[in-house]
Amino acid sequence: MSFIERMHRQKAMVIMNGNHVTEQLVADVIAYLGGSPLVAEDERDDEALVSLASAIVLNMGTVSKQSHQRLIHLGRAANLNQKPVVFDPVGAGASTLRKKQAEAIMAAVSVKVIRGNLSEIAALLSGESSRFGIDATSHADAVQTALDYARLKKAWVVISGPVDTVSDGKRVFQIKNGHPYLEKNVGMGDALDSILALGLVHTTRFEEFVQVVAMLPVAADLVIKQSAVRGPASFKMALLDKLSQLSQAELFDVAHIKEVPVN
Numbered sequence: 001m002s003f004i005e006r007m008h009r010q011k012a013m014v015i016m017n018g019n020h021v022t023e024q025l026v027a028d029v030i031a032y033l034g035g036s037p038l039v040a041e042d043e044r045d046d047e048a049l050v051s052l053a054s055a056i057v058l059n060m061g062t063v064s065k066q067s068h069q070r071l072i073h074l075g076r077a078a079n080l081n082q083k084p085v086v087f088d089p090v091g092a093g094a095s096t097l098r099k100k101q102a103e104a105i106m107a108a109v110s111v112k113v114i115r116g117n118l119s120e121i122a123a124l125l126s127g128e129s130s131r132f133g134i135d136a137t138s139h140a141d142a143v144q145t146a147l148d149y150a151r152l153k154k155a156w157v158v159i160s161g162p163v164d165t166v167s168d169g170k171r172v173f174q175i176k177n178g179h180p181y182l183e184k185n186v187g188m189g190d191a192l193d194s195i196l197a198l199g200l201v202h203t204t205r206f207e208e209f210v211q212v213v214a215m216l217p218v219a220a221d222l223v224i225k226q227s228a229v230r231g232p233a234s235f236k237m238a239l240l241d242k243l244s245q246l247s248q249a250e251l252f253d254v255a256h257i258k259e260v261p262v263n
């Protein structure tokens with residue numbers, strides 16, 4: 001059975017927290033892919049809920065003093081229960097406070113996947129040592145940034161953007177799919193986080209995980225020429241429909257995934 005079939009057949013609960021702007025979109029994406037979404041707000045519930053869940057997404061989108069501690073508590077509960085954690089350091093490249101909060105979460109929680117844009121991951125990498133103080137703005141920088149940060153944190157790193165770059169600390173793959181309407185729609189990165197969380201439930205192989213990263217931009221490629229798509233809003237509806245029906249064969253046919261040679 002393919003991992004997409006497994007997603008739809010085995011209902012996995014994904015707990016998410018930390019972004020009130022995009023909760024509804026993310027919950028819908030989890031449900032459309034066969035999962036069961038849950039936003040957990042009260043830390044007194046963490047033990048019970050995390051033990052039922054299959055994966056956890058920590059998102060710094062609407063982070064505050066309180067919600068920062070909340071994310072750490074949830075992440076630690078996930079670690080204790082050996083549930084995979086996806087972390088999205090929203091805005092870590094935009095303010096010192098957010099960067100510090102992201103660093104604190106990375107220090108307190110063992111994260112399986114960190115997913116951000118280039119400025120977010122580059123900010124976290126440059127905080128580790130001046131050796132990593134690069135001015136990361138291009139796709140070539142993304143390769144080195146993903147590789148270095150994955151090695152350093154022993155995590156899988158996804159740097160999203162017009163090209164997605166994915167590393168497990170040994171190898172780097174780049175995915176060339178998608179459309180600028182993905183960027184235009186607020187929260188598609190958060191939706192991607194939840195797809196990655198479901199992916200971690202259904203595959204442990206890194207090469208298969210790279211295909212999971214490609215699901216969202218491949219779905220975009222498959223709908224962009226539909227006559228019903230007249231702008232970013234109708235694109236979003238068509239995209240969500242396609243995502244719910246995407247087959248492994250379509251993913252295989254349309255995904256442009258290339259391994260990038262690294263030292």
Ligand SMILES: Nc1ncnc2c1ncn2[C@@H]1O[C@H](COP(=O)(O)OP(=O)(O)OP(=O)(O)O)[C@@H](O)[C@H]1O
Nearest residue numbers: 160161162178179180182183186187188189190217
């Ligand atoms: N210009 C683009 N062209 C094609 N695909 C894109 C483009 N920009 C982003 N994407 C795709 O959009 C998805 C989300 O990535 P993005 O980098 O926009 O996340 P983000 O900035 O964290 O978004 P958000 O903060 O709104 O959640 C990824 O699947 C990525 O491949």
Ligand SMILES: Cc1ncsc1CCO
Nearest residue numbers: 021022061062090187190
């Ligand atoms: C617009 C916005 N503001 C905080 S989080 C968020 C959604 C993208 O993560």
